[in-house]
Amino acid sequence: MPKIGLFYASSTGHTEDIARLIKAKMTENEVDLHNIADTVDNAMQNYDLIIIGSSTWGEGELQDDWEDYIDNLDNVNFSQKTVAMFGLGDQEDYCDNFLDAMGIIYKKIVQHGANVIGSWSTDGYDFDESMAVNDGEFVGLALDEDNQSELSNERIDKWIEQITPYFNK
Ligand SMILES: Cc1cc2nc3c(=O)[nH]c(=O)nc-3n(C[C@H](O)[C@H](O)[C@H](O)COP(=O)(O)O)c2cc1C
Numbered sequence: 748m749p750k751i752g753l754f755y756a757s758s759t760g761h762t763e764d765i766a767r768l769i770k771a772k773m774t775e776n777e778v779d780l781h782n783i784a785d786t787v788d789n790a791m792q793n794y795d796l797i798i799i800g801s802s803t804w805g806e807g808e809l810q811d812d813w814e815d816y817i818d819n820l821d822n823v824n825f826s827q828k829t830v831a832m833f834g835l836g837d838q839e840d841y842c843d844n845f846l847d848a849m850g851i852i853y854k855k856i857v858q859h860g861a862n863v864i865g866s867w868s869t870d871g872y873d874f875d876e877s878m879a880v881n882d883g884e885f886v887g888l889a890l891d892e893d894n895q896s897e898l899s900n901e902r903i904d905k906w907i908e909q910i911t912p913y914f915n916k
Pocket of ligand 1: 756757758759760761762763802803804805806807808810835836837838841844845846847892893
């Protein structure tokens with residue numbers, strides 16, 4: 748069972764709930780959960796397979812714990828690492844900054860050589876701008892617990908089906 752490190756942060760608990768759900772659903776892998784708020788600087792170094800979860804706050808800003816942590820990513824060599832990302836946001840109230848934090852973290856880890864898998868279609872979402880869109884797709888799973896929570900379960904299942912072969916090859 749290849750081991751995955753899932754690193755997330757959460758202000759009101761949404762991203763934390765989703766992180767736990769993903770762990771429970773990923774039966775083909777052992778998933779270690781790491782809340783970024785309690786994570787030591789170089790913890791990602793210990794995993795070749797990584798999932799990163801983030802919500803967006805302010806107007807297109809990182810969640811506070813990610814804000815404090817993100818510079819540590821400059822010290823991680825991602826060139827041998829496979830990374831999948833998920834982001835939480837609110838496409839109605841923040842339609843110009845939907846899921847921006849996922850895009851900010853994506854940019855950083857790609858600069859450091861990460862192989863990012865698990866991109867996600869923008870179909871079914873209604874927003875104007877997002878830093879999490881690259882080449883017409885979200886760079887990771889897009890979730891909106893504020894407006895589309897009823898769709899999350901199915902989206903997560905589909906995404907796990909999509910990423911699992913890459914994590915287990
Ligand atoms: C003050 C405030 C600012 C927010 N800013 C954004 C934003 O810029 N973009 C976005 O997509 N969502 C934004 N959101 C929505 C949150 O990302 C969303 O509620 C998310 O589920 C929170 O997850 P968490 O509890 O794990 O931090 C904002 C929410 C609040 C209350």
